[in-house]
Amino acid sequence: MNTSNQQPTPEQANWRAVGALSGVFALRMLGIFMVFPVLAIWAEDLPDATPALIGLALGVYGVTQAFFQIPMGALSDRIGRRRVIVVGLIIFALGSLLAASADTIWGVIAGRALQGAGAIAAAITALVADVTPPHLRTRSMAIIGASIGGAFGLSMVLGPLLEGVIGVPGIFLLTAVLSVAAIAWLLLTVPNLPVKPKAEGTGLGLALFREPGFAGLTIGIFVLHLVLTAAFVILPGLLRDSTGLGVSQHWQIYLPVLLAAVAGMVPMVLKAERGTRAHGMVLLALAQVAVGLALMAFTIQTAWGVVAGLWVFFIGFTFMEAHLPARVSQVVPEAQRGTALGLYSSAQFLGAFVGGAGGGLLLGFTSLPVTLGSAAALVALWLAFMATTCRPRD
16 A cells, blocks of 8 residues: 555644744754853953943843744734744844954844844744644643753853854854754745634733733743843853863863753653643742752852752753743633743843843842852742742643
8 A cells, every 4th residue: 555645644744843843943042042151251352341241242132032022923923923933033144144243242232132133932932832732732842942952052062162163253153044044944844824813902912911820931931031141141251260161161061961951851841741740840940940050159169069050950941941831822812822922932031131131230240159149049039939829720
């Protein structure tokens, strides 16, 4: 019997689409993250550079992402996800080229801001939810989260390695190339789905904050990316001083730490998929993020303490990155999924901006332990909030 022309089953089609979108997201996020482990040290030699402006350069993409995620997510509800994703990738590539050509800290800030204007996270995540039946949605979102985590981990290795070969401007050029590759991959592999009717009177979707759990999840992603970006204002210099390794050698730390963190995160994801344990896994992940930051703050002079803190931090962080988008897609109406994920992504990237700018300012006026300790305290407050007043539906 000839089976060469058989159509894929709905489940096979779902996994193909999720895999393709994971590839698009991973290429885009790789371009964002590769400068994280190298920008802070490289930018020290740029004209006008200060700790506050370096932090702004690291996190400014978040404020333009935050501004554009809501309209781009809502626009994807109206004209289709794929069109919005292509436009966003083009804008991101242009911002990468601008940052690559910059010779002052202000030029880097401008390029990073334009990168952020290519706000496609909401459209991609909404498209994943569109092609995925409810019973597969958590696992599909976990795959997207894993692709982001994988891109993050790979960038922690590639960023330092590439900095020694092509420099930070070369990394920005490479991100533009990756954006073009992501466009080609999207058009070749992801179907152009028909636009679903949008619910009347949704506006900016602020009523979504009345949905059970949505407000807590949105606050959560804001805090998570605030502390991540604040940490990377500090981490390159902290690793250099505590381990004696140059920035191009930091991959030797990031690679084993992230592999070990993923190994620690997988059992948490499996338990969260069982439903009733999801909230407990969220609380555990938040505790890990806070403890990891605190451990780094109290052991800044010792390599083992910094590395152990990184490991604990990244277990919690990678779990939350995989789990939170799936929860958002479950608690909001289907017709407003793009708008909801736009609000969620806006909070995520606004957190990155506040973390970069605020972390740089705080570091300029205080010290490494105070900055890391403040981040840990903020996560502890979020943990208390989620444990006492904001239990999402399982």
